[in-house]
Amino acid sequence: MAIRVNLITGRTIQQGVSMEAGKEKPAYTAACGIIELDPADFKKLGAFRNTNVRVTSDYGNVIVKAVEATQGPHPGVAYIPMGPWANMVINPNTYSTGMPTFKGTPVTVEVAKNEPVFSSLELVRKGCRGELA
Amino acid sequence: MTKTVTDVICPFCGTLCDDLEVVVSADNKELLEVYNACAIGAEKFLHSQAKDRITRPRMRQEDGSWKEISYDEAIEYTAKILTDARKPLMYGWSSTNCEAQAVGSEIGELVGAVMDNTATVCHGTSLIAVQDIGIPSCTLGEVKNRADRILFWGCNPAHAHPRHMSRYSIFPRGFFTGKGHKGRKVIVIDPRPTDTASVADVHLQIEQGRDYELLNAFRVAFKDEQLPDVVAGIPKEKIYEAAELLKSGRFVIIFFGMGVTQSLGKNHNIDEAIAVTRDLNEYTKAAIMPMRGHYNVTGSGQVWGWLFGFPYAVDLSRGFARYNPGETTSNDLLRRDEVDAVFVLGSDPGAHFPFSSVKKIYNLPSVAIDPHETPTTEVCKVHVPVAFVGVEVGGCAYRMDNVPIETRKVVEPPEGMMTDEEFLRHVLARVKEIQGV
Numbered sequence: 001m002a003i004r005v006n007l008i009t010g011r012t013i014q015q016g017v018s019m020e021a022g023k024e025k026p027a028y029t030a031a032c033g034i035i036e037l038d039p040a041d042f043k044k045l046g047a048f049r050n051t052n053v054r055v056t057s058d059y060g061n062v063i064v065k066a067v068e069a070t071q072g073p074h075p076g077v078a079y080i081p082m083g084p085w086a087n088m089v090i091n092p093n094t095y096s097t098g099m100p101t102f103k104g105t106p107v108t109v110e111v112a113k114n115e116p117v118f119s120s121l122e123l124v125r126k127g128c129r130g131e132l133a
Numbered sequence: 134m135t136k137t138v139t140d141v142i143c144p145f146c147g148t149l150c151d152d153l154e155v156v157v158s159a160d161n162k163e164l165l166e167v168y169n170a171c172a173i174g175a176e177k178f179l180h181s182q183a184k185d186r187i188t189r190p191r192m193r194q195e196d197g198s199w200k201e202i203s204y205d206e207a208i209e210y211t212a213k214i215l216t217d218a219r220k221p222l223m224y225g226w227s228s229t230n231c232e233a234q235a236v237g238s239e240i241g242e243l244v245g246a247v248m249d250n251t252a253t254v255c256h257g258t259s260l261i262a263v264q265d266i267g268i269p270s271c272t273l274g275e276v277k278n279r280a281d282r283i284l285f286w287g288c289n290p291a292h293a294h295p296r297h298m299s300r301y302s303i304f305p306r307g308f309f310t311g312k313g314h315k316g317r318k319v320i321v322i323d324p325r326p327t328d329t330a331s332v333a334d335v336h337l338q339i340e341q342g343r344d345y346e347l348l349n350a351f352r353v354a355f356k357d358e359q360l361p362d363v364v365a366g367i368p369k370e371k372i373y374e375a376a377e378l379l380k381s382g383r384f385v386i387i388f389f390g391m392g393v394t395q396s397l398g399k400n401h402n403i404d405e406a407i408a409v410t411r412d413l414n415e416y417t418k419a420a421i422m423p424m425r426g427h428y429n430v431t432g433s434g435q436v437w438g439w440l441f442g443f444p445y446a447v448d449l450s451r452g453f454a455r456y457n458p459g460e461t462t463s464n465d466l467l468r469r470d471e472v473d474a475v476f477v478l479g480s481d482p483g484a485h486f487p488f489s490s491v492k493k494i495y496n497l498p499s500v501a502i503d504p505h506e507t508p509t510t511e512v513c514k515v516h517v518p519v520a521f522v523g524v525e526v527g528g529c530a531y532r533m534d535n536v537p538i539e540t541r542k543v544v545e546p547p548e549g550m551m552t553d554e555e556f557l558r559h560v561l562a563r564v565k566e567i568q569g570v
């Protein structure tokens with residue numbers, strides 16, 4: 001079962017702390033390799049909390065862990081903290097403003113239980129070498 | 134024996150807190166404890182002490198592994214890719230001091246680079262709007278001492294600027310705001326009920342991406358004109374109420390963040406937010422301020438403002454400064470393959486640019502100057518570690534309200550490590566040698 005949601009990104013305090021502690025560390029992946037979903041959307045998706053999911057947009061896809069919204073409720077809106085995971089799927093078009101459209105990307109979320117969430121360095125490296133699915 | 138350094142400036146966010154206390158060892162070599170900082174600021178100070186910190190420049194080898202190189206070799210590589218390139222991109226500049234930004238600008242002028250800072254993915258659209266219609270702003274001191282109506286639009290300072298609310302905007306008691314929190318009314322406009330919204334008197338849970346409509350509705354409501362029943366997911370009664378709350382204040386301050394700058398509408402959202410501020414001044418005193426992210430992104434805008442006349446996206450490739458966001462901005466240049474070398478200092482585009490842009494950096498001659506190991510160092514050919522500005526070297530930084538504050542050195546950098554400014558001065562000298570000027 002896949003659901004359609006509107007994806008936004010941004011800072012969380014966990015993202016900030018783990019970023020300053022080192023983006024190569026597992027804490028950064030734990031803080032940013034996630035998607036915050038509303039309980040109602042979890043129900044539609046038919047998934048447990050902390051399940052790995054594939055997030056797909058017109059611009060790319062990425063595996064992240066689905067967690068319950070910390071700043072909710074916000075049904076229909078999903079949140080990936082700013083970082084390499086979010087940037088795999090956000091809309092890179094600037095529409096002549098210089099600013100990529102980091103907020104408001106329609107995405108599909110589907111369960112991908114057995115797929116791994118890569119660390120930030122791995123994700124970027126594999127992406128650059130074309131080793132991602 | 135240890136000693137305590139007081140009045141330390143925090144080099145994390147644009148709030149630039151200036152009341153930290155840092156405990157260091159007697160020989161100034163070790164940083165032991167940090168007081169008064171938020172969780173992120175404290176982590177930044179403590180991370181400088183990480184045992185696994187990279188202390189020497191390194192170059193990526195054919196097989197993907199790193200090889201340690203000397204600073205001289207790193208300087209040579211950097212000078213060479215910049216002088217060889219027809220149009221290099223020199224990006225970042227927000228997590229460093231104004232002194233380094235000035236030296237970097239001189240290099241940029243010599244090699245005909247495009248100079249861009251992190252505003253390009255942050256408040257760049259705000260800068261466009263300011264040039265469109267101007268900005269009635271103020272300092273954070275005025276906010277603390279005068280503001281009794283606080284509006285946070287599309288920003289979540291509880292997470293992104295953790296001490297902003299306690300130092301300036303919601304809680305402090307100031308000269309004319311003796312009651313602190315009790316004397317202020319707080320409005321938060323955000324598509325999520327955030328931690329910031331939880332301390333607000335009014336939270337309008339706007340439909341994501343409908344900021345322009347709601348801002349426009351506020352302007353209508355100020356004039357008591359007719360609104361449709363629902364705007365941007367908010368019933369009109371609530372909009373009239375919030376508008377009245379703002380009008381009834383003695384001093385209104387609007388803080389805005391990425392929620393408005395990065396959503397569709399971009400600079401036009403900010404145009405409208407500034408127009409709301411202007412309209413409010415018909416009834417009371419109102420000001421507006423962007424919540425700047427990096428601690429010295431404002432400073433790089435200032436330095437380029439006085440050197441080139443433009444705050445970001447400055448194209449020097451024709452020998453004079455051109456500025457055209459959408460054309461001379463990093464992501465547009467990278468996506469259109471218009472740059473042939475990438476130099477990054479004091480920022481992490483590898484983590485914070487759309488992946489389509491990151492991939493382009495990977496395929497170009499590239500150097501990253503950064504104390505940390507980051508996704509940017511992962512895709513660049515050479516990584517040059519440097520001292521942390523604001524921790525291991527001082528220098529000037531500009532707070533989000535354009536107030537310059539001199540950051541302080543509290544601890545010695547690891548033996549033999551260069552600062553941003555030293556490294557850039559060497560690169561500048563080498564560029565001049567190569568060009569014979």
